[in-house]
Structure formats: structure tokens, C-alpha cells
Amino acid sequence: MSDRKGGLSTRSVHAGSPERSETESVNNPIYQSTTFVSDPTGQGPVLYTRYGNNPGQIRVERKIADLEGAEDCLLTSSGMAAMSSALLGVLQSGDHLVAAEALYGGTRLFIDRELSRLGIEATYADMQEPGWEAAIRDNTRVILSEIPTNPLLRVPDLDAIAAVSRERDCVFIVDVTFATPANLRSLEHGVDLAVHSATKYLNGHSDVTAGAVCGSREMVGPARDRMKIFGTAQDPHAAWLLERGLKTFAVRMEKHNANGMAVAEWAAGHGEIVHAHYPGLASHPDHERAGRLLGGYGAMIGLEVAGGPERATRLIRGLKMITPAPSLGGVETLVSEPRFTSHAAMTREQREATGIRDGFLRVSLGIEDADDIIADFEQALAATR
Numbered sequence: 001m002s003d004r005k006g007g008l009s010t011r012s013v014h015a016g017s018p019e020r021s022e023t024e025s026v027n028n029p030i031y032q033s034t035t036f037v038s039d040p041t042g043q044g045p046v047l048y049t050r051y052g053n054n055p056g057q058i059r060v061e062r063k064i065a066d067l068e069g070a071e072d073c074l075l076t077s078s079g080m081a082a083m084s085s086a087l088l089g090v091l092q093s094g095d096h097l098v099a100a101e102a103l104y105g106g107t108r109l110f111i112d113r114e115l116s117r118l119g120i121e122a123t124y125a126d127m128q129e130p131g132w133e134a135a136i137r138d139n140t141r142v143i144l145s146e147i148p149t150n151p152l153l154r155v156p157d158l159d160a161i162a163a164v165s166r167e168r169d170c171v172f173i174v175d176v177t178f179a180t181p182a183n184l185r186s187l188e189h190g191v192d193l194a195v196h197s198a199t200k201y202l203n204g205h206s207d208v209t210a211g212a213v214c215g216s217r218e219m220v221g222p223a224r225d226r227m228k229i230f231g232t233a234q235d236p237h238a239a240w241l242l243e244r245g246l247k248t249f250a251v252r253m254e255k256h257n258a259n260g261m262a263v264a265e266w267a268a269g270h271g272e273i274v275h276a277h278y279p280g281l282a283s284h285p286d287h288e289r290a291g292r293l294l295g296g297y298g299a300m301i302g303l304e305v306a307g308g309p310e311r312a313t314r315l316i317r318g319l320k321m322i323t324p325a326p327s328l329g330g331v332e333t334l335v336s337e338p339r340f341t342s343h344a345a346m347t348r349e350q351r352e353a354t355g356i357r358d359g360f361l362r363v364s365l366g367i368e369d370a371d372d373i374i375a376d377f378e379q380a381l382a383a384t385r
């Protein structure tokens with residue numbers, strides 16, 4: 001590319017790619033090789049795919065770093081590999097972490113089952129409420145949150161949390177999977193490490209499992225060491241698929257954001273939907289903050305239908321295009337009930353205390369036409385009346 005930096009869509013296509021000479025392929029090749037030629041003393045810039053320096057892995061890291069506005073990016077084989085590497089890059093035995101109550105289930109398991117075994121304690125705090133800082137101790141090293149949260153789409157005050165984190169000498173790690181760099185410049189709001197499940201919007205086609213950790217070289221370095229040692233480097237073919245998925249990242253996000261707003265507005269005005277959770281709606285508790293922090297409100301939406309949990313399940317059965325599946329961030333619209341999927345480990349009382357009533361539908365809007373998504377919901381609502 002020329003010196004001109006270009007917009008998000010241009011950078012989604014071109015960032016991270018080397019200059020081309022004549023007869024070279026327009027698309028980057030897959031280096032389907034575990035090892036690379038070294039000099040006679042075993043040195044070289046590219047050595048071994050598990051070290052994460054296969055050229056295809058590096059290209060994807062450069063592209064995601066560019067999109068995030070980060071100095072460095074670590075690519076991993078899953079979002080959980082990214083999160084565990086980020087946390088273990090900072091935390092030592094005897095350290096403490098403060099984590100948001102609303103956390104991806106896998107991250108919560110990692111904290112409760114794995115960090116605890118290493119002598120790393122955690123306190124869960126509701127970072128939407130003032131006074132959460134009381135959870136910070138002298139040995140707290142990490143503050144961990146997500147934005148927006150799953151499935152209520154709450155938007156924490158990143159700048160305020162970052163200020164507390166700096167003051168208490170902590171590392172502020174945020175899972176930005178739902179927000180993506182299209183909608184949030186997390187590093188500009190004081191986040192030290194932005195963690196992605198690239199399985200979701202970054203790849204966008206529900207066909208690759210991947211993760212990324214973005215931040216300064218100094219912050220990403222220890223996470224990179226964990227990736228090398230634990231062996232969670234991305235496979236070259238999957239890295240190539242992710243690179244392809246990333247080329248359409250910006251255009252997909254425009255459509256995702258537009259669909260989010262269109263379906264949220266339809267749901268908010270529908271007599272049989274008693275609650276639509278979407279940060280783009282004025283009724284959302286964080287609407288104002290979301291407007292300040294986010295460049296778009298995303299394509300995750302929570303719906304509660306009149307008729308409760310029994311009808312919610314029948315409604316899912318009645319959908320013709322929208323598919324029941326637990327993941328998110330792909331081109332196709334997916335629906336799930338958190339009580340059976342992401343929040344199955346909690347009791348009904350625990351879920352209700354956090355605002356997730358039985359019958360809550362979590363919808364990941366794809367890039368189909370909004371009218372068709374709405375029509376599918378309409379016909380399923382009619383069939384379950």
C-alpha cells in the first residue's frame with residue numbers, strides 16, 4: 001500500500017499484506033509448512049509455525065493490529081487461547097484479579113477452575129455500579145471486563161475503569177469481541193489489552209476458530225510467550241481463512257450495525273415483544289454512554305417475547321431462516337436461549353438476579369436483508385400466537 005493510511009474498509013482488505021511484484025499472486029499464499037530455512041547457526045526471522053512466525057500468521061497479526069490501532073497483535077488458535085494467554089501473561093501465583101460479573105462462560109471457567117489452581121484469586125464486581133473499586137486489593141494486578149456484555153449488551157464506562165486501573169497499577173484487559181474495532185477504539189479509552197474471539201466478527205463466516213490479543217509490544221509480549229509455550233499458535237490454513245474473512249470485515253460490520261438498528265426498532269415497537277435489549281435504543285440503560293463510546297451499536301440483540309419461556313422455545317422452532325446455534329458474529333442470523341447455552345451453568349435465580357429472565361432470546365443478526373429477518377420473526381410470532 002501507499003503511504004496513505006486509508007479507511008477501515010481499505011485497511012481490512014490491504015493492511016498486513018506485503019508489496020507485490022509482477023507474476024506474484026494477488027492473494028497471499030498459504031505457507032503450509034511447520035518449519036523454515038535457517039542460517040547455519042539456526043537463526044532466522046521465520047523459523048517454526050508454533051512460534052507464531054509463519055508468514056501467514058504474521059500477516060493476520062499485522063492486519064488486526066492495524067484495524068485496532070495497536071502497536072502489536074498476537075494471533076492465537078481460539079478466543080480462549082487469547083484470553084488465557086493475556087491473563088497468564090500478567091498474573092502470577094499470589095496475585096488477585098477483579099473481573100466483571102457479566103463474563104463469557106469460558107473465561108469464567110478459566111478463572112474459577114484454572115487460575116484458582118495456580119493460587120490466583122478473583123473477585124467478581126458489577127462494574128456498572130459505583131463503588132465496584134472496593135473489590136480492588138493491594139495484590140490486584142488485573143481488571144477484566146467485556147464490552148458490550150453478553151447477553152444484556154451493557155456498556156461499561158471504559159475511561160472511568162481505565163483511570164482506576166492506572167491509579168491502582170493494574171493491567172486493564174477487555175474482551176472486545178462484541179464491539180470489534182469497527183465500533184470501538186478500545187485502546188484509545190485506556191484499555192491495555194484488547195482481547196478478541198476472532199471466531200466471531202473478525203472472521204465473520206462461522207468457519208474458523210481464532211483469537212487475538214492487541215496492545216503495546218510490551219503488553220502483548222508476555223501473552224506471546226504463553227502462546228508459544230502452551231502451543232496455541234494458529235494453524236496456517238485457518239490463518240489464511242481468517243485473512244480472507246477480514247477483508248470484508250468493514251463492509252460486513254456496516255450491514256451488521258444497520259441490521260441491529262433496524263431489528264431493534266422493529267422489536268421495540270412490536271406489541272408481542274415485551275423487551276428489546278439493544279444499546280442503540282433510547283430505552284437501553286447505557287444508551288447515552290454507548291453513543292459516546294461506540295461508532296455503531298452492533299448486531300447482538302436480546303428479545304423477550306410475551307408468553308414467556310415456553311413460547312420463546314416454540315418461537316425458535318417456528319423460525320424458517322434464522323438458525324438456532326450458540327455462536328455469533330457470522331453472516332447468518334443465529335438465535336439461542338442463554339438459559340440453555342451461554343448461561344446454563346447458572347441457576348435460574350442467579351440469571352434473574354443479573355437480568356436474564358427465562359425465555360430471553362439472544363440474537364446474533366447476520367447480514368441478510370433486515371426485512372427478511374423481521375419477516376421470519378413475524379411469521380414465527382404469528383405461528384405461536
Ligand SMILES: *Cc1c(COP(=O)(O)O)cnc(C)c1O
Binds near residue numbers: 175196197199210
Ligand atoms: C466466543 C467468545 C469467546 C471465546 O472464543 P473462542 O474462539 O470460542 O475460544 C470469548 N469471549 C467472547 C465474548 C466470546 O463471544
